[in-house]
Amino acid sequence: MNEDIKNLKIAHEAEEENQKLKWLDFAHAQDKTNSDYIGMVTSDSEFKTQSDEKRLEAMVREQLRMEFPNIENSGSYEMLVDAVMYNIKRKQLQAMDDIEIE
Helix, strand or coil: CHHHHHHHHHHHHHHHHHHHHHHHHHHHHHHHHHHHHHHHHCCHHHHHHHHHHHHHHHHHHHHHHHHCCCHHHCCCHHHHHHHHHHHHHHHHHHHHHHHHHC
16 A cells, blocks of 8 residues: 555656656646747847838938928928828839839
8 A cells, every 4th residue: 555655756756757847747848839930020120120211211301401401490391391201112012023023
């Protein structure tokens, strides 16, 4: 009977260790999955695109200030910047479409 209790205790400890290992495997898989998902959702290319767009907008604003002094004080300045940015993006998309078609 004493031998059965030892075997039961060993089996119980082994089962507890097995459950701990399963939990650690699961937690490790979740960490990897979460980091992959976060990397996919917030890719570096998205950040690079946003920074490129902000840099382009800053260049447009500077060029407008140089060509038209005191235009930034005008009420339509922001609409003008938006229009120029829109035209640049539209031309970029058209150029990309022309490249893909040929």
